Amino acid sequence: MTDAAGHRRIGVLGMGTYLPAQVRSNADVARDAGVTPEWISERTGVRQRHVAAAGEAASDLAARAVRAAADTAGIDVRDVGLLVCATSTPDELGPSTACRIQAVLGASRAVALDVSAACSGWLFAAKVAHDWLLASPEIRYAAVVGVEAYSKFLDPTDRGTAVLFADGAAASILSPVAAPQGFAHFAFGSDGTLADRVLIPAGGSRLPADADTIARGDHRIRMDGRTISRFITDVFPGLITDTLDRAGLSLQDIDRVVAHQPNPVLLRRMGAELGIPEGRLVVVGDEVGNIGAASTPYALAAAARDGLRVGDRVLLAVFGAGMTWGSGLLTWTGAPARTTPTRTSPPEPHETEGAPDERC
Template identity: 45%
Template structure:
């Protein structure tokens, strides 16, 4: 008896829809400068950020994620019931133990979708994008995945720590991933981690290693903390390697990359690194000036802005690079559909 005919799994996947949600509350440098003991001009000079957005007290990360996801589905011309996988990248989940993605899946009405959260902090969206590609290839030959990055960092800001308070902000971005033609969509990816530096940025208390108690609250262990100099040094070391690894893996030199859309860290630092690497201002997409660092949400939010500005057209080749807590990093090259 001859072996049954096996259909080769679909292996090309790209972004079919793009959505974003930015909280209404707009926060200028002047609004926060006094509490951090600095002048508004100092914040802009050191970071390049002029303002950012904060969620309302009653808004959770799932609320922002839900709005961005609905926007992405509408953009793709799909319904929630068409989605097979929901991946939510976030460092600021609604709560421990319960995946925020499951709340989004239920509220969205994507009832047949598998849903889970993805770590990696600022690199989380690219981790989720790669996982979406892999899961679709393995399990859903003609499937659709909803990949979301969402953060509410304002709820974890230390009101006395300017190293995090002037940088981080809130927002959400989402994409729908589905079948693409050969040579289109997600072309290659790279990723890595260095756990020796796991303590230089993050939220110290509230987990099993240090459960929340009166002492951790008094010490501010539930707030986001960051060793700014150590994080900047790591970023300066790893970011160029991500770009180099991606261009080598994909076989695309930097002059054949149309846009570089990184995670939106300190925009002043991004511009400096871009110049050092030979990335032109026409290639580099920076939105943190007006949105701040929105972590896992920053890349899809920046993609949305690039498209709105007419910089993202079919066949545009886009390089993404992100460095997150852990420390971890990720990179992706895609050809826009």
Template identity: 45%
Template sequence: MISTGTARNGRTAGGIAVLGTGSCLPSHLVGNDEVGAAAGVTDEWIRNKTGIRARRRAKPDEATSDLAVAAGRAAMEAAGITAADLSLVVVATSTPDQPQPPTASIVADGLGAGHGTAAFDVNAVCSGFVFALNAAQHILAGSDSPYALVIGADVYSRILDHTDRRTAILFGDGAGAVVLGPARPGRGLLAGRLAGFGAERDLIEVPGGGSRRPTSRETLAAGLQYFRMNGRGVRDFVAETVTPAITAFVRGAGYTAADVDHFVPHQANGRMLDDLSATLGIAPGRTHATYQDFGNTGAASVPVTLDHAARRGHLADGDLVLLAGFGGGMAMGLSLLRWQHPVPTHTPAHTTPFC
């Protein structure tokens, strides 16, 4: 387990803050009746099990990088910077455009980032954004470069078996982004914690298509190219591992659940999030949710939900915000930050996440 930064006495680790947020959800809406018909379940069954009403899907000609570019542009607009100001672009995804090059390279070029801007991907599945956020924070803190763009983006509709009710009903496509830059005194990223639990890696996986099981007629016939998940095992992992780890993390940073003004968790499943928030002791009104309309968007879910809260004016300057990503690996990423209200050079025109 890796811990980063310190929040004691309100000090900011590295002086790095979120300066702007953005998101992109495809315009194509897919309701429960449509996904339920293929999976053999009803709208009522999906709502009762997950709380999800709808999700968004990328168009046939849209890839992960397309959504990431749109989210990145929105975040830069909110922060009042341009791609020329970026020294780093990090994309968290487990559905890259292609095995090589990194999707981040495609995104940096699409945004018009300057020659020499560093770009790399992070694959920690649904924890990926928080992993990328922690990495980018420390890269910036140790350099003279002021700005980084961190994006979580996934197009899970391309890797789902749409007849599998355990997975097909949960996932949507999307991207969310933040710009990182200099923090004002008493603001910014305070602490982070990254952890992996490889012995439980088979709870969430895509078995085929890699170096161990290269794509072949046999792997395709067996459906190994599709996303698989042990839902009961994941729920147990969250209850037995993630929940106590979050409590310990917040306490170790010098706070309690009562101090958390905003909890932005991975949007895995509405029922799971209800249990998680209740067990942590975080008041219902302080947990932000977007799963109802967007489903589980993988690495995008935390930044999409953060952007949703920020653009609706729910986050006040100085509020304590807890981000929690968890999922395949198994992995968990946590971040605690003191919100720095963005002061862009102009009013962002991006008021809706649809793109």
């Protein structure tokens, strides 16, 4: 499907999400982190976060979100020709978590690969899928999923990370759509000089796992909170204004701003300072915390459930470790969203069948 200039357009056919059943309240987190529930609420806005069970890996969460997105889009997962997973908490260092997801789903026709751009990952992965679909017309459907199992890598006594990070997955089905719907005006950037400001130090080829790294807790997430906050407040306004300039639009022309969800208090403050109209900035971090690469697609799915209409303009803005950032404009296709219900008992590893889906 093409626009007036003869360019093919790629858009979203359906969204799906999945959150693990276990919930940690602020009271739960506060006991280990040495703070009060009120301290967490006032500084972050997060009220609760979901935590994967011992038998749930990132691929298990992601597979359920992809299946929900495919069901919503009205397609069979076996018709997915490309599966891109964005995560910074993979099942293993290798193979790709996308291959694990492919096997769980039985999506045997899909080319499966991971994208690693931390909390920016879903939009980076969506750009990969977008360009792949444009270049390979024989592939009709791509699944793009953001997923994190951060709880496996948290130090519960570290108030800088334990109060924010959580687990979850959100997926989208991409396909050619009728112009002017679909993605446009992508832009991305990275600054590797800040790569050590938020990371998991050990477990890779630079610092392989051994008794000393384990004793030091180097397999836990480390974050320089002040530097990260400054980075976010510096980069977020530019993502908004630059995207509007590229598209020749103003904030009044945007129906929803869907961004990464690092901290609801910070996000709302930046939205107010930028003059984003009331109700147009999507904030979901209150209920799910920071779920990394899943944050932005989870927020997009929430916007879809809340009534995005065909032709609505969605400004997408992401930023994350690396440091990485990106933005784009999505003209909505009217695609619905579906949430896979959480389950009350943990799954067997790589097992995703269970409770039926609910349409939202």
